[in-house]
Amino acid sequence: MNLTVIGTGYVGLVSGTCFAEMGNKVTCIDIDKAKIEKLNGGIIPIYEPGLEPMVKRNIENKTLFFSTDLSSNLQGCDVAFIAVGTPMGEDGSADLQYVLQVAKEIGQNMEHSIIVVDKSTVPVGTADKVKETIQKELDKRNKDIEFHVVSNPEFLKEGDAINDFMKPDRVVVGSDNEEASKKMRSLYSPFFRSSTDRLITMDVRSAEMTKYVANAMLATKISFMNEIANICELVGADVNKVRIGIGSDSRIGYSFIYPGSGYGGSCFPKDVKALKKTAEQNGYSPKLIGAVEDVNNKQKLVIAEKIIERFGEDLSGKTFAIWGLSFKPGTDDMREAPAIYIIKELTKRGAKIQAYDPKAIEEAKEFYLKDVEGITYVNSKYEALHGCDAMVLLTEWKEFRAPDFGELKKQLKEPLIFDGRNQYNDEMLLSQGFEYHQIGKKRVG
Numbered sequence: 001m002n003l004t005v006i007g008t009g010y011v012g013l014v015s016g017t018c019f020a021e022m023g024n025k026v027t028c029i030d031i032d033k034a035k036i037e038k039l040n041g042g043i044i045p046i047y048e049p050g051l052e053p054m055v056k057r058n059i060e061n062k063t064l065f066f067s068t069d070l071s072s073n074l075q076g077c078d079v080a081f082i083a084v085g086t087p088m089g090e091d092g093s094a095d096l097q098y099v100l101q102v103a104k105e106i107g108q109n110m111e112h113s114i115i116v117v118d119k120s121t122v123p124v125g126t127a128d129k130v131k132e133t134i135q136k137e138l139d140k141r142n143k144d145i146e147f148h149v150v151s152n153p154e155f156l157k158e159g160d161a162i163n164d165f166m167k168p169d170r171v172v173v174g175s176d177n178e179e180a181s182k183k184m185r186s187l188y189s190p191f192f193r194s195s196t197d198r199l200i201t202m203d204v205r206s207a208e209m210t211k212y213v214a215n216a217m218l219a220t221k222i223s224f225m226n227e228i229a230n231i232c233e234l235v236g237a238d239v240n241k242v243r244i245g246i247g248s249d250s251r252i253g254y255s256f257i258y259p260g261s262g263y264g265g266s267c268f269p270k271d272v273k274a275l276k277k278t279a280e281q282n283g284y285s286p287k288l289i290g291a292v293e294d295v296n297n298k299q300k301l302v303i304a305e306k307i308i309e310r311f312g313e314d315l316s317g318k319t320f321a322i323w324g325l326s327f328k329p330g331t332d333d334m335r336e337a338p339a340i341y342i343i344k345e346l347t348k349r350g351a352k353i354q355a356y357d358p359k360a361i362e363e364a365k366e367f368y369l370k371d372v373e374g375i376t377y378v379n380s381k382y383e384a385l386h387g388c389d390a391m392v393l394l395t396e397w398k399e400f401r402a403p404d405f406g407e408l409k410k411q412l413k414e415p416l417i418f419d420g421r422n423q424y425n426d427e428m429l430l431s432q433g434f435e436y437h438q439i440g441k442k443r444v445g
């Protein structure tokens, strides 16, 4: 098929590339000229494992193209995906300005029947708005063209996006038109070689809702476990053992019950908020969803609170080595990363920071921590430790999992670790003379 993907961010670029890999001819469109120039030169603007070779291969095979010109690329296209951002609006609801702008441009340029797919995460009712916006533009031009708007939310996660897209647990298609559903099924069928029942079709509103509910459910598991971690610590239990104890029940499962410094990223924080807003706009006051958010906001600062409890409110003269800045391993994405909140909390009390992250330093330096004074960025995890009062682990990158603890002792002023992701064995650290603070268990040492 001929596909146009509008919005070449994490979702647009990964989806477009994976569709091209399956033999479709895909053009990815973006308004960001610099991004498109980079991509045309084979430079990938984001870090996502496995993406670069796949993009390059498909550029060479002439299955993948990048352009800023939506108008000409819409001609001859079978399916147009809207994959632009839907950031948090001022009132907490999803900001639909980019989605509706794209809908307008589609209406202004559509010359033949196409399927328009909402791939961005959008609140219930957005497909209707997209349809109205396109129709209005067609009416202005006196064009009588049949088109269908389909909801096809994306469930990929950063850091494992290619795998998620190429081997999805499920693909949700919300459509009220049989032909459009069939076309979507044939587009996705190469991704399900063995079982076609992983393509789930439903009405448009249920599909839009499914995306928010999936994210809210996962966020709920995390906040629940973070709350349990805080209780464990008070009563002298070990949340790491409790986690294994409950996860072994197949009705509960092991995934998304890791306590830590709270959830971040470009999705959970904004999607939980937007779902809450949708409920409120419809006259329902959601207690649980609001609590998920409140628990997370508090959890982001738990590690900072432990540091303050240990060193006092005034942190001037103290320097902390931060291991990990991105909101999770495997990505350079800093959106809503707990590290932002923790570093701001420490530096506002006078602390200095020596920070290392394998991929996210540029993002932190140029955008998310740009205005924060007192941060030195370094090129290795051991360099970050030099002369510091403690090491603070905030993202569980693989390279932090089994460090040389002798080197930590040598570089730090005292052997002291604050671990926001529970990566280490406390008995081993205790035997090596460390004082070790983690989430959901009393300190050792």
Ligand SMILES: NC(=O)c1ccc[n+]([C@@H]2O[C@H](COP(=O)([O-])OP(=O)(O)OC[C@H]3O[C@@H](n4cnc5c(N)ncnc54)[C@H](O)[C@@H]3O)[C@@H](O)[C@H]2O)c1
Binding pocket: 006, 007, 008, 009, 010, 011, 012, 029, 030, 031, 032, 035, 083, 084, 085, 086, 098, 101, 102, 119, 120, 121, 122, 154, 155, 156, 157, 158, 266, 267
């Ligand atoms: N990032 C994820 O892991 C993920 C996963 C699933 C769903 N989503 C959802 O997918 C959507 C996109 O997320 P993202 O992380 O890829 O966003 P992003 O910010 O990385 O990318 C969005 C892109 O859209 C471009 N854009 C904006 N307006 C445009 C226009 N009028 N024409 C063409 N391009 C335009 C921007 O320049 C940007 O490059 C959001 O709704 C998000 O919630 C994201």
Ligand SMILES: O=c1ccn([C@@H]2O[C@H](COP(=O)(O)OP(=O)(O)O[C@H]3O[C@H](CO)[C@@H](O)[C@H](O)[C@H]3O)[C@@H](O)[C@H]2O)c(=O)[nH]1
Binding pocket: 121, 154, 155, 156, 157, 158, 159, 215, 218, 222, 255, 256, 257, 258, 259, 260, 261, 262, 263, 264, 265, 266, 267, 268, 271, 327, 328
């Ligand atoms: O047990 C866990 C699992 C995750 N997290 C945190 O939760 C956040 C989100 O992690 P993850 O879900 O792996 O990353 P995202 O890339 O944000 O992906 C989520 O958001 C995407 C955008 O909507 C969805 O498509 C994905 O299905 C959904 O997992 C991160 O800060 C993690 O550190 C925990 O604290 N504990």
